[in-house]
Amino acid sequence: MNSNLVYLVPLMGLVGLLYTLWKFSWVSKQDAGTDRMREIAQYIAEGAMAFLRAEWRILTYFGIIVAALLGFMGSRSEESHWSIAVAFILGAFFSALAGYIGMRAATKANVRTAQAARTSLSKALQVSFTGGAVMGMGVAGLAVLGLGGLFIVLIKFFAPDALATAKEVTRAIEVLTGFSLGAESIALFARVGGGIYTKAADVGADLVGKVEAGIPEDDPRNPATIADNVGDNVGDVAGMGADLFGSYVATVLATIVLGHEVTDSNGAALNDTFNGYAPILLPMLIAGVGILFSIIGTFFVRISDSAGISTSVVQRALNLGNWGSIVLTAIASYLLCIFILPEGNMYLRSFEFTRGDVFGAIVVGLVVGTLMSIITEFYTAMGKRPVMSIVRQSGTGHATNVIGGLAVGMESTFLPILVLAAGIWGSYELAGLYGVAIAAAGMMATTAMQLAIDAFGPIADNAGGIAEMSELPKDVREKTDTLDAVGNTTAATGKGFAIASAALTALALFAAYVGVINANGLEMDGINIYKADVLASLFVGGMIPFIFSSLAIRAVGEAAMAMVEEVRRQFREIPGIMEGKGRPEYDKCVAISTEASIKKMMLPGAIAIISPIIIGFLLGPEALGGFLAGATVSGVLMGMFQNNAGGAWDNAKKSFEKGVDINGQKYFKGSDPHKASVTGDTVGDPFKDTSGPSMNILIKLMSIVSLVIAPTLAGIYAGENNSGAEAANTKQERSIATKTPVATSGTAVMYK
Template sequence: MESMIIYMPIAAALIGLVYMLVKKSWVMKQDAGDGKMKEISDHIYQGALAFLRAEYRLLLIFVLVVSVLLAVVSYFVETTHWLIVIAFIFGALFSAFAGNIGMKIATKTNVRTTQAARTSLPKALKISFGGGAVMGLGVAGLAVLGLTAFFIVFYQFFMDGTWDTVENMTIVLETLAGFSLGAESIALFARVGGGIYTKAADVGADLVGKVEAGIPEDDPRNPATIADNVGDNVGDVAGMGADLFGSYVATVLAAMVLGNYVIRDMGGDIVASGFGGIGPVLLPMAIAGVGIIISMIGTMIVKIKSNEAKEKQVMGALNVGNWVSIALVAISCYVLVMWMLPETMKMKFFGEAGDGLRDISSMRVFGATIIGLIVGAVISSVTEYYTGLGKKPILKIVQQSSTGAGTNIIAGLATGMISTFPTVLLFAGAIWSSYALAGFYGVALAASAMMATTAMQLAIDAFGPIADNAGGIAEMSEQEPIVRERTDILDSVGNTTAATGKGFAIASAALTSLALFAAYVTFTGIDGINIFKAPVLAMLFVGGMVPVVFSALAMNAVGKAAMEMVKEVRRQFKSIPGIMEGTGKPEYDKCVDISTKASLRQMMLPGVLTIGFPLVIAFLPLAFGMDNMIVAEMLGGYMAGVTVSGVLWAIFQNNAGGAWDNAKKSFEAGVEIDGEMTFKGSDAHKAAVTGDTVGDPFKDTSGPSMNILIKLTCLIGLVVAPILGGGHMHNTNNDGIEQHVCAPGCENPCCAGEESVCKPGCTKACCAKKEKTCEPGCTKACCVKKEKTCEPGCTKACCAKKEKTCEPGCTKACCTDSISDQVNTELDTADIKD
């Protein structure tokens, strides 16, 4: 049973994907309505596919370029294996495929939801949520399948499927990081490009349609309405799917890396605990696999019975499914932790006296997973408070809309800023407590447990844009008012779940990035980030600046694309006869084309910034001869700056945008301002629309993109870490003396001490401290700076530059250009001069 545990996540992923196909088949069999409804739905479907095709053509070029660069690096750098290229390509392909699955099912489910709403609200919820479940299970299933399959392949390739050394497992995980890098790279462009698309269309439709022309949202006379509905799918379905796909993979990978260091700290003791001695590495994958099965159960119990149900009942049904999933994951984590981990483990805690090792019980590891589940649940409540309809912060924005757009915007900005306070305290408490329980491995497992319900979270999140599209189709196809009322109920709940889903994504990015950061520190072998070093402090500030600049670029991109959209919509209103009377037909395709081209053109610069900055910081100083370890700390400082700043900007922008959005929606039902009821079309409503226009790119473009900026930065650091660290794990021998373990190819660990001296048994060039290496044939302590070696009989360090002359005090000629056949076995390593 224990030997088969490695295949359990793959089995769970395949079960989830089969269930996804069954669910998809059921959704596609539902009635798609009349001809007009099908025509509108087809416009949305074709527009979404046109965007995906254009985006994937660009991303194909990107993937090929990066693959070539990785291949070049792997050829010249011994510590990077060429298989990382294969892993990167498949990570990108799996992520793109997951987004494609979500996009297609969402654009087919919308019209079926509209048709169901003509007769039944419960059935409309069942169909719309069913489409979301297909998306969620597709993303989670592909993520676990891809990551686990490649782990098994690399485990067999590098280790013959049997545990041998921590160092070889490190090579497996370093190579596997390519899969995560590929997934996050696609997620970056999907999020940024999709966000620019959707908000360019949304802003254009709102400013000209609602404010200038005074027509309702989703009115068929608005030329940008199809582009707006397409945008809901490319941004909130494909974009969110790619985001959480990347988070899912990165979280599990980071926990596996840190699990490997638990094995190192345990020495050989853990081998006796079963699971081939790699239980801490396999545990995160097992949690992810079980999470898929549990999410399937959660999706099955989401339902309502009454046709008269309101938002509260619909939200309650979703919450039941979510809470049941969380509870089952908690139970599963207990079983898996107690089964797969030893009762007591040794874990290293950074910055503590001595070797920093503590005895940690498996129960404390389980406690860390519970903290992750709590964070995932509580963050949704915090986000809902600051963005939900009827909540105090929203009502405050509504009141301040009465005095114009300026005060509305001020109130929205303040709401986003203050929302960082409880959110960051929650994150800080989770990080501190999970670390106190089980070190950085505990932090990584907290993130893994939280992400275990990804399929369920995505199902809840993707249901929102499907319901939004369903309402748009009902409006454009001129359905009975009851149909729009029912879709509005689903849409209103969907707006709340979209905001809370973004909060969940931020939480996952924060914990995942910290785990990746810890993995980076261990891969490079640095002891920490010393901000008293000027280069490190400088990079900390540079890292803090990048999320601000990234947000500016994303906002500018939306602004430029929206200007093009506004001009086109205005042109059509002026030049197409009868468009306002409903006799002239808008040119929807031109607006779709504008959004597609503008988003793809504008998404490149933020992407280059994200990928280029860490690479420049890593390699430019090396080109000028800076020490590897200093450069590793500099890049670590940059990563820390990006993470802290990025999390704050993500929270602020997500919650400010969500608050503005629901402040605007509050006017649809009517709100009381200064003792009078105020509705749509009023000056206060127009001010709220303007505020929502500002908030749209906050919550759907720059804000969500922060998550990927943070994770991708840390992943790039993780991929280049072996290069900066010389390919060696920072290790400790049995005497507590720090040493550097050998690079791939050395049959035995052989580097020791401050002088980079080889231990007996080294048969290849293998000593790596500061790039010093032994020549072939070294059988005893023999390595000296720059490969200078002494002949037998030399009693003290005596080799000088270029090995031409001996230092004073040497009793015989002893310097040579090549290793001697025999080396003095009594050579005192302390006498060797560095």
């Protein structure tokens, strides 16, 4: 293998981290505003850190137990190694670190965005987006550095002189799956725990503060408002950072696993200049150049100081940065395919393709990602037909608002699924299963930019809360609300992008799972749903996203009930609180959200990890394949439905804050239709920020767990099959010796 080229991968990750440090330093130097603003920002930062410490304490015990089990399984398998436990711990640590970097950047940028909004919308966008860029580049940089660096170490250790088709490389890649398992495990708990935290506080603050007491959002008299702002960081920033870190790693890993199976026409290693490693190196290098061009894309996100306060102006600036990074990455991917992949035909499980076909699959992935973002923006953006339909239905009450939001969410699955299906079909026709995987890698290449755009929204939301609690002029809140409205749309498009990439990645991981099963002596060409155990597992898998969502939404509801009671108690018992003279007990609400999220994140997370293990060992590898198929289809649909419904409800509510026309009459904040929209937004909160975005982690995590246990499953069931075959042969020999007829699969009877 050309060692110089592979070292470029972690080097590009380091470039991303250096950019992160540079921009973090720039954000820290910006003006943090008045003493009151600094005080509120400090409350938010301390609350966020308190949650992370409590979460990490629990997840440390989980990590130790899982690492010990993985080490035990790896030491007993010829296809794995005890060091898979070390890879798992590294993946978990990097995932937690990615979330921490994002949270630190956000809690620095929020108050500075509020202060910048006192100057201009341009300056506020610059500060909030730079805070998001710190998170985006940090997450991508850690992922590429961790995965690329660990790949080099494992290859040097297990297969220093081997060709890419050698058994030693298979072992190295199996150990590498532990890194992805660690990343996805932490991501799931961070996303679910953070989602429960933020939505419990948000729902409690909205129901009592805005609906019952009639006070503005983020009013300092509301005891839940600090917890609500803390939740924006631990859920929408730290949770999201760990989420996309895991997605990024899983996508590249799936392509590496399938790239390892790519051969020439004789089944031998490719005749390239990298000892047959070209299909393995390609996804890592695409991820690396994606970081570089995402950094370039950040310089396109600018608006002039003279620009009006308009969501369209901000959205256009973000789109320019996003599309710029996508186009540049596509050009670089073409050059990488020409430079790295060999001329002539390549093969994966008898499917023939060329390097031109591989580039075509990458383009398909980029197109699918772009279309998913456009479609999601249409269904969730203010002023568009879906959101306006919810606005109009708010005019007739709370129930019709909820009905309208559910209808929009269900409708919103139609076009994305068609685009996704076309992408799967197109990428497969071009380059087989490797094409599907590399399409997902192409889609995720600009994750750093996607995450920067996604993360700036919660920062702007926090900035608005700080402005409200600090009693800054109304024009400051108007600017932060403009950024927040765009942030709601970009958050929804980011979730649509993530669920689409998750579907492609889960399909690639399933293909990798089948390959590992077959490589370990058990032939499995596909899933036969005519088998009772496979069909039963298909339905069980389809049920998992529903029960997972139920647990997550119920956790939000129960925690929100406790929050509502606490806020009501403080309004009732603290003298002068409504007059602004009494001091709310913010810490009590922060404690309720923290305790509820830590307790209630464990069961959904355990289901995601344990269910594929139970199905696999109880019913076998093929039944587990059926389980994964059912969970993937159901999870993708549930994720799209919940993300888009929640995003549309949220922006329907924000439409009233700017004023909307219903049947010739103008309605604003505080009107009855606005109160109905608050109810819809409250219903949609756990949809879009807890259970919905967890779907993409859920389906990938179950696929990765299956990939990790695949060698053990294959060994167990291959042994049973061999024993069964030997028993059948012995029975047949005994029957022949005694001239006893033996029935065959037909109606004939065989004698000696």
